[in-house]
Amino acid sequence: xxxxxMKGNEAIGAAAIKAGCKAFFGYPITPQNEIPEYMSREMxxxxxxxxxxxxxxxxxxxVYGAAGAGVRVMTSSSSPGIxxxxxxxxxxxxxxxxxxxxDVSRGGPGLGSIQPSQGDYFIATRGGGNGDYxxxxxxxxxxxxxxxxxxxxxxIADYYRNPVxxxxxxxxxxxxxxxxxxxxxSRELPEKTWATDGTKNSRKxxxxxxxxxxxxxxxxxxxKLDKKYQQMEKNEVRVEVFNMEEAEVVLTAYGTTARVxxxxxxxxxxxxxxxxLIRPITLWPFPHQAFxxxxxxxxxxxxxxxxxxxxxxxxxxxxxxxxxxxxxxRSGGMCPEPQAIVDKVKEILGGVK
Amino acid sequence: MLNDNRIRVxxxxxxxxxxxxxxxxxxxxxxxGNKTALVDLDVINLYFxxxxxxxxxxxxxxxxxxxxxxxxxxxxxxxxxxxxxPLQDTSWQVVLDVGGDAMGARVLSRYRTYLQPGExxxxxxxxxxxxxxxxxxxxxxxxxxxxxxxxxxxxxxxxNTHLVKETTLEDVIRGQALCRQLSEATGLPLRxxxxxxxxxxxxxxxxxxxxxxxxxxxxxxxxxxx
Numbered sequence: 001x002x003x004x005x006m007k008g009n010e011a012i013g014a015a016a017i018k019a020g021c022k023a024f025f026g027y028p029i030t031p032q033n034e035i036p037e038y039m040s041r042e043m044x045x046x047x048x049x050x051x052x053x054x055x056x057x058x059x060x061x062x063v064y065g066a067a068g069a070g071v072r073v074m075t076s077s078s079s080p081g082i083x084x085x086x087x088x089x090x091x092x093x094x095x096x097x098x099x100x101x102x103d104v105s106r107g108g109p110g111l112g113s114i115q116p117s118q119g120d121y122f123i124a125t126r127g128g129g130n131g132d133y134x135x136x137x138x139x140x141x142x143x144x145x146x147x148x149x150x151x152x153x154x155x156i157a158d159y160y161r162n163p164v165x166x167x168x169x170x171x172x173x174x175x176x177x178x179x180x181x182x183x184x185x186s187r188e189l190p191e192k193t194w195a196t197d198g199t200k201n202s203r204k205x206x207x208x209x210x211x212x213x214x215x216x217x218x219x220x221x222x223x224k225l226d227k228k229y230q231q232m233e234k235n236e237v238r239v240e241v242f243n244m245e246e247a248e249v250v251l252t253a254y255g256t257t258a259r260v261x262x263x264x265x266x267x268x269x270x271x272x273x274x275x276x277l278i279r280p281i282t283l284w285p286f287p288h289q290a291f292x293x294x295x296x297x298x299x300x301x302x303x304x305x306x307x308x309x310x311x312x313x314x315x316x317x318x319x320x321x322x323x324x325x326x327x328x329x330r331s332g333g334m335c336p337e338p339q340a341i342v343d344k345v346k347e348i349l350g351g352v353k
Numbered sequence: 354m355l356n357d358n359r360i361r362v363x364x365x366x367x368x369x370x371x372x373x374x375x376x377x378x379x380x381x382x383x384x385x386g387n388k389t390a391l392v393d394l395d396v397i398n399l400y401f402x403x404x405x406x407x408x409x410x411x412x413x414x415x416x417x418x419x420x421x422x423x424x425x426x427x428x429x430x431x432x433x434x435x436x437x438x439p440l441q442d443t444s445w446q447v448v449l450d451v452g453g454d455a456m457g458a459r460v461l462s463r464y465r466t467y468l469q470p471g472e473x474x475x476x477x478x479x480x481x482x483x484x485x486x487x488x489x490x491x492x493x494x495x496x497x498x499x500x501x502x503x504x505x506x507x508x509x510x511x512x513n514t515h516l517v518k519e520t521t522l523e524d525v526i527r528g529q530a531l532c533r534q535l536s537e538a539t540g541l542p543l544r545x546x547x548x549x550x551x552x553x554x555x556x557x558x559x560x561x562x563x564x565x566x567x568x569x570x571x572x573x574x575x576x577x578x579x
Contacts (some may be wrong), residue, residue, distance in 0.1 A: 003370055005482045030399055030428050113426045129557055142579070174400035176368050177579055178482070198440075214430040223443055265578035333426060338577060 003178040008143045008168060009034030011179050012102055015043065015150040016074045018181055021100070022048040023073040025062035027055055027081060030114040031170040032104035035076040056081040058087030060101075067097035068208035070195025072154050076102035078170070079120050080111055083128060089163055090129025094210030096194075096225075098157035099136075100150065102166045107333035115333025116170030118255060120308035122211035124167040125284040132222050134229040136236055137165045137283040139254040143177035147282075148184060155187045156236065160195075160228055167283060169306060171256040171335065232285055239287035240279040243269075246297045247276030249345050250317055250323075253304040254280045257336060261304050264341035275345060283311070291318035298323060300348050304341055305329045324348075354566050355382055357474040360440060360467065362505070365478035366486045366495045367453020370513040372403050372510050374478055374547055374574045375450035376410065383414040387446045388506070390439035393419035393430045394460050396430035397452035409572070416445075432460060440467040455498035462504050476544065477507045479535065481514040481528040489534045496539065509544035510536060512564070516570070518579055520549055522556070529563055 006014070013035050016024070016066040024043055026036040034053060043050040053059035059075050066073040077085060080102045092099055105120040107113035124137040136156060140146035143201045146168055152162040212218040242256075244250070244266055253261040258279040268275045276298070278290045294301075302325050303312045309327045316325050330336045355378065363375045372395070379391040391410060393403045403410070404419035411417055421433040440446035449464075451457055461468075468475070477496050479486060486492040500506055514520075516529020525548050532543050543564040550568035559566050 003482070003516055004484050004487070005480060006484065008366060011514050114428050115426050116400075156566070170400070174398075175578065176517065259577045260575075335575075 003180045005176055006143060006179050007034055007176050008146055008173045010038045011143050011147050012076070012150050012166075012168070012173075012284070013038035014181065015147040016100065016154070017046050017048065018044055019151045019154040020072045021074050021154065022071045023066040024048065025053050025066070025073070025075050026077065027053050027059050029078045029081045031106055031116070031173050032076050032078045032102070034173070035102065035104070056084035057088065060085040060092075063099050064088055064095070064097065066093060067099045067196050068095065068196050070192040071185040072158075074100040074102065076104065078103065079105045079108050079117070082120060082123060082204065085105050085335055086114065086128035089127065089135070090131055090133050091210045092163050093129070093133035093135060093225075094131065095208050096161040097208065098154075098161050098329065099163050099164070100153045100166065101148070101163055102168065105167060105169050107331065116174075116256060116306060116335060117331060117333055118257060118306040119171050119266065119310065119331065120167060121283060121305070121307060123164050125126070125314070127287070132225065133185045133283065134232070135163045135165050136232055136275045136285070137167055138238075139167045139281060139283050141255050141258045142170055142181045142280065143175065145281075146172055147179055147181060151184045155189065158189045159187050160232060162228065167255070169255050171235050177276040181334040236282060237285045237287050237289070238281035239290045240277070240281060241290050241293075243274070244276035244295060246274050248274050248296060248297060248299055249348060250276045250278060250294050250298050250301045251304055251341070251345075252278040252280070252301060252311070254283060254311065257304050257306055260336050260338055261341060263338040264345070267338055268345055273345065280311075286314045286318060288318040291315070294323070300324045300326055302328060302341075302345060302348060304336060306335060309333050354567065355385065358472055360449065360473040361452060362449045362461065362468065362475040363478060364458055364475060364499050364503070364507070365453065366480070366483055367397065367457070368483045369453070369478040369486065370515055370547070371453070371478050372401060372450055373569055373571060373573055374511060374513055374567070375448050376403050376406055377547075377567070377569050379410065379415045379448045380413050382446050382448070388415070388444055389446045389448070390418060391414040391448045391450060392436045392441050393417065393450050394432055394436065395450060395452040395457060396432065396460055397454065397457040399428060402452045405434045406455045408573055425456060430460075432500065437464065437467070439466055449571075454495065455502040458498065458499040458503040459484040462502070468505050474508045474544075475505055476509055476511045477541070478511045478513050479528060479532055482524060486525055489531065489533075489538065491536050493530060493538060507541060509542050511545045511547060511567075512543060513547045515549070517574065520552065525552070525562065531537070532563065537541055
């Protein structure tokens with residue numbers, strides 16, 4: 001199929017429908033409004049349902065219900081709305097149900113701003129819900145990648161019976177880029193024998209629940225969940241490593257910021273400075289191995305974010321104290337300029353030499 | 354080029370490149386020594402609006418009018434009362450950059466008094482690479498919805514078929530085929546074919562393209578964007 005021009009939010013909606021999403025529940029918030037708008041127009045055409053819920057809390061609980069019935073389901077929101085969904089997300093993770101949650105993040109804290117931000121790294125990787133739960137967090141850096149990852153997210157969710165979180169900053173949601181809807185490799189998925197889709201008088205009723213009052217039973221459940229999360233850590237890490245050969249400094253950034261960082265790397269190259277990039281595509285599980293493979297030429301790591309520094313904690317864990325870790329960030333809805341990153345790299349190298 | 358009626362209204366489905374066309378148009382007008390105003394009437398988009406380039410535009414001599422609420426982060430469909438000034442004052446050459454789709458065109462009906470036949474041109478910008486307007490039916494539906502909601506007749510078409518920086522001449526020519534169909538169905542002339550200025554040297558002859566060639570320099574895309 002040839003390329004079309006789409007806004008990130010529309011493309012995310014289109015990808016979900018193509019992946020077989022049959023239910024969407026959401027509530028308006030900028031800068032993700034084009035997702036529910038698109039879904040409200042397109043879901044019925046493909047035999048799905050769209051509901052504008054009365055709140056984000058209602059929407060995520062509708063997701064809980066639809067996921068329990070074995071239906072491919074998605075919700076989307078932006079930062080403050082995602083914060084509201086956290087209770088539902090931990091329930092869904094506890095009940096081991098698949099769903100896709102898209103966060104088109106904006107400036108915070110609180111109501112913040114409507115401009116792009118990466119201040120939701122913590123909520124995406126640590127979660128805001130209670131208990132020992134994890135979910136994969138995918139971070140696209142282009143509209144094409146958003147389409148590919150959202151398509152795959154439904155398979156990943158079904159495979160692990162777990163929510164999958166897609167973190168797209170406001171720029172990815174609002175930007176227009178050429179995109180192609182291609183066939184993605186699909187996983188072999190088990191039948192949803194656990195779904196509450198009617199016994200048809202042929203089996204015992206299935207129960208969807210996240211309550212286990214017996215501590216021994218709950219601990220067993222936690223151990224089972226943890227094994228699943230370990231499998232995700234082993235099998236689902238995605239990362240792009242760019243221009244790393246003989247790099248003097250290693251930039252690390254995800255989403256929109258990685259695009260800006262790549263541009264900065266080109267500018268540095270023109271000045272004879274070799275810089276590489278580690279771009280986590282999964283924020284959780286974090287690509288630790290890529291940091292172990294940083295070449296000996298590297299003198300420092302520079303983490304670039306559209307926040308006051310959230311991923312930098314994971315970078316420090318992955319770095320295991322080998323190299324000094326620096327930070328450059330813009331926040332509040334401001335986007336870093338390539339030249340500012342160039343200047344920061346020069347400052348770091350000046351300090352190292 | 355630019356020899357249109359005093360008020361130019363730029364409409365179309367979102368993602369067609371109305372804002373790039375509007376900003377480029379206003380800059381060309383000002384460069385030719387015209388007293389030019391660009392009115393950003395976009396109440397649909399929150400990112401990539403012409404007001405973001407206010408500084409650059411004003412430095413080039415273009416008067417920029419947008420929301421009455423300052424700051425680019427306001428999530429409010431507010432338009433400054435100043436928008437009517439260059440419409441009333443006939444010493445101004447005006448470009449109205451309208452928000453996408455019929456929803457964005459709704460704001461236009463407020464200015465209907467000033468948009469009298471012979472006083473204005475209303476362009477319908479077409480990008481055949483946008484899924485909604487990739488077919489004749491889709492494009493017609495958008496055009497009619499915009500006219501119905503704004504209550505203002507479109508006067509000409511602009512072929513601005515693109516894939517941002519990946520645009521090739523094949524895209525432009527494919528868009529032209531759609532515009533010819535649209536032109537036949539509506540009786541509207543194709544006034545401009547706008548394309549990346551970097552593509553213009555690839556044109557062996559300008560005769561293959563309909564209308565006036567309008568070279569575009571991308572003002573709204575950051576260097577790191579594709």
